[in-house]
Amino acid sequence: MTPTHPWIGKWPENLDFSKQSVQVPGTTRPGQTSAYRGTPFPYFTLADIEHYRTLPQIFDSGLQIAGSQTPFLGRRPVESHEPLKFANHYVWQTWGEIDTRRRNVGSALQGLFGSGAAVGTNGLDTVGIWSANTIEWQIVDLATSLYGKTLVPLYENFGPDSIEYIVNHADLTIVFVQAHNVSALLSLSPKLPTLKIIVAIGETSATQKELLDAWSTQRGVRVITLAELEEMGAKAPIEPPNVTPETVATICYTSGTTGNPKGAVLTQGALASATYSNTCGMDFTPFAVPVLLSFLPLAHIYGRTMEMCVILAGGKIGYSTGSPLRIIQDMQVLKPNFFPAVPRLLNKIYQIIAANLEAPGLKGALFRRGVAAKMERLKATGDYSHPFWDRLVFNKVRAALGGNVALLTSGSAPLNPQVQDFLRVVLSCTIIQGYGMTENCGTCTRCIPKDPTDGGLVGFMQPVNEIKLVDVPSMGYTSEDKPYPRGEICVKGANCFSGYYKNEQATKETIDEEGWVHTGDVGLMDEFGRLKIIDRVKNILKLSQGEYVALEKVENVYATCPIVQQIMVHGDSMQSYLLAIIVPDPVQLARIASRVWKKPVNEADLAALDAAVKDDRVVKAILGVLTADGVKYGLTGYEFVKRIFVTNELFSVENGCLTPTMKVRRRDAQRKYKRELDALYALGEPQLEKIAKL
Known part of the structure; x- marks a missing residue:
């Protein structure tokens, strides 16, 4: 049995917004602030928790909460290809069905590595996946974590140069690829000496399979379908090995704005502790479990961590139909209550809805009065709801996103405070801005719901993290600055990465001798113990x-x-x-x-x-x-x-x-x-x- 911790999904009563973090005694040093810890939840290390130390434990938690017959992963089926049309409903696979599929995929992978058909290197059995968000992406992730393999995601829109670099750098011998990209990977295979097996995800006609088989024989690369791989595993099941918090779960290559991407090595303990930390206070009231639309790239740590939170809580994940132009339609069909987003999308939603402020006649007047009334209430109390204006005006706006969104999170870049507050009042939902990076599993700080003065801030320290600010003399930022200390944000915690794969120099430049990860971001700590990002060391x-x-x-x-x-x-x-x-x-x-x-x-x-x-x-x-x-x-x-x-x-x-x-x-x-x-x-x-x- 996997017990649910008492503070998962709940916030402490009588939160003190004026004291959101505290300094750790005895940690002040010249040229830096003390270490800070958040106050809403107890700080923890991996030694402090028992049931959320590995990724299989995260899945076991969700399975226990949901039960094996409950819908888990779903997609909208295609009704026609010419023109492309999707059904107005989701088709679901249950927790039990996904459990079986992850074990079949994992057994097959274990057999391939055991027979030498797939080869590990540097002590890791690395497995690549080049795909958009799909049910199969999640199954491969669940399978590799259960069987102790190291998943290496490749962004769907990676070009040939990035694919070639990562496949070779991560020594990938087996890569899961969406069917339409198999030929592209085969064309690169002469430059990919380690590649031995391609697993095709999605529909492949008999004619396509025959052509791919012929080409793959010429290239010396074996192409099999995911269905064939699952059948291999079902016929020769293998019990999962024991994984530990130290087992390397993934190498996430950061899509840097300059130079080759760097591979952040993340352990099962790092991802599991980040997931557990994020679910502390992840409240979906009035809904019992989260329902999430998967459209943020799973190759990006933010989207991946948010889906792991849904898994821990026994929720449902519906996968988008793939086009940004259909996101709103997908939401109206799925009706999610949890909406992880990024500022680029939220800015676009803001621009569309804000046009109502200029609408003529009674409609525009009501919208403006409603926004003004709710904004005044928000600033005074942090409450984004209003019984009269929501019913008269804003429930129609909520309906555009399915009508059920209770929690919206924003990450990966700063969200403009005006956009944040406007969306809070017109969508009538909790909007939390957070801060993180690949190197800490997208987990560092976040805001408290209904904090009336958190605009432009990224909040308190996550329960898994400590942070401190280190002087940046060349830019004039110091821990002695008034009214608030300022400096480069450094973070420590069980969720932090262990280094960059095959890149000792970059690792030393980022992780210091005491284990602090230097983020390159500059922040200040306000009087309430909330962090604000104010600059970038290099930009x-x-x-x-x-x-x-x-x-x-x-x-x-x-x-x-x-x-x-x-x-x-x-x-x-x-x-x-x-x-x-x-x-x-x-x-x-x-x-x-x-x-x-x-x-x-x-x-x-x-x-x-x-x-x-x-x-x-x-x-x-x-x-x-x-x-x-x-x-x-x-x-x-x-x-x-x-x-x-x-x-x-x-x-x-x-x-x-x-x-x-x-x-x-x-x-x-x-x-x-x-x-x-x-x-x-x-x-x-x-x-x-x-x-x-x-």
Whole structure:
């Protein structure tokens, strides 16, 4: 039996918002703050817990809570391929069925490694998976953790160079691949000397299988389907070996914005303790168990950890249909109560809903009055509900996300405080911003629900973590700063990684002799013991007049502007002002062009939109909108973008401007737009444009 801990899913009564963390006595040293621990839940190490030390224990917890006959993993079936259409319901596999499938997959893997058909290296049996989020992704993860294998995820949108680097660096002999990418991996196989087996996930016709078999024979790589692998395991079941907290569960390659990705080595103990820590206070009231829509990439630690929390709690996971354009439709069908998201998506939702503030007539007036009333209540009490305005106005907004969302989390990048508070009142749900990184299983700090003053903060220390702030003299941040100590955020805990795979130098640069992980982020600790991210150690630009600018901070301000679909802010230490590359939202671009040209422009008229981004008058109007937002959010003079280049070409993984986690590859984007940026600087320093009244 796996008992449920008394504080999982519950917050202590009478929380003191003014004391969210405390300093650990005897830990103060010159050049750094004391270590801080959170106060809402007891701090713990792996030695303090018994039942959440490995990933199989996490699954056992969920199985005990849910029972073997309860639906667990589901997908919307395809009703037609031409045109592509999905059913308006989910088809589910039960906990018992998934348990059987993970054991079959695990038994087959154990047999392959045992026979030498698959080969381990450096003491690890590494297994790759290159796939979008699917039921099968989760089954492979559950199987590898049960049988002590090390899963190496590859992002679905990785290009050939990244695939080649990781397969070779992680010494992968067996890789699970979605059927449509099998041929792509086979084409790379001459450059992948360790690759021996490809397991095809998804439907493969007899003709396709015959062609792949012929090609794989030529390449010396065996191709089998997942169904065939499961049949192998079912015919020759093998009892799982004993795994320990020290067993390496995964190597997660960070999709860095420069250079080759680094593989963070994460143990079962790290992932299990992170999962347990996150479920402390993970309240889905009024629902008994979480129901989650899986669309955040499972190759990213944030999405993966959130799904493990659902597994621990015995919940349900419905997998998205794969397209960002269908996320809302998927939510309306699934009706999830737990919605882990990222600022990029939340900014888009904010822009869509905020348009109601400008709606004419009674509808707009009611929406504005409702937002104002609920915002006043939120700021005063932290309560985001209102019996009158929710029933009259905002339940319709909630229905767009399925109607049941009770808990929304935001991670991977800062969420604008205005966006956070606006979504709280219009969606009438708990929104918690957290902070973490791959190197600590996406787990470090988070906010407390209904904290009325947590806008822009990332909250208290997770119960598994300690943090401290270390001076950054070159940037003027010290632990003695007033009113709040500031410095580089360093984190320690059972959830932290053990190092970078085959990269001792990078490991030493990140983990110090006392085991503290240096994050590269700069934070401050406020008077309530809450952390705020204020800077990045490496992404700082010094302008020619001596002012320092945090480019990501400026981007996060402008990213909430409705006209902005994508943005990269650029600076040059030889110049005194900033530039930006803007990819505009087509709907907003059409509106601005219509006003400037004094004639209607349709957002579907691609020729007109291309003409608009080349029109100096339209570009000037867009800059005016950006400037107005900069004023609203309190940017200082040197933080304003003074000139912009506008393009309709999206930043993408394919053109080298985005990482697979949708972060801007700054160096590559600057190289791509070097001519345009140089041309803008050649115009000379402008005066700050007058705010356009559009």
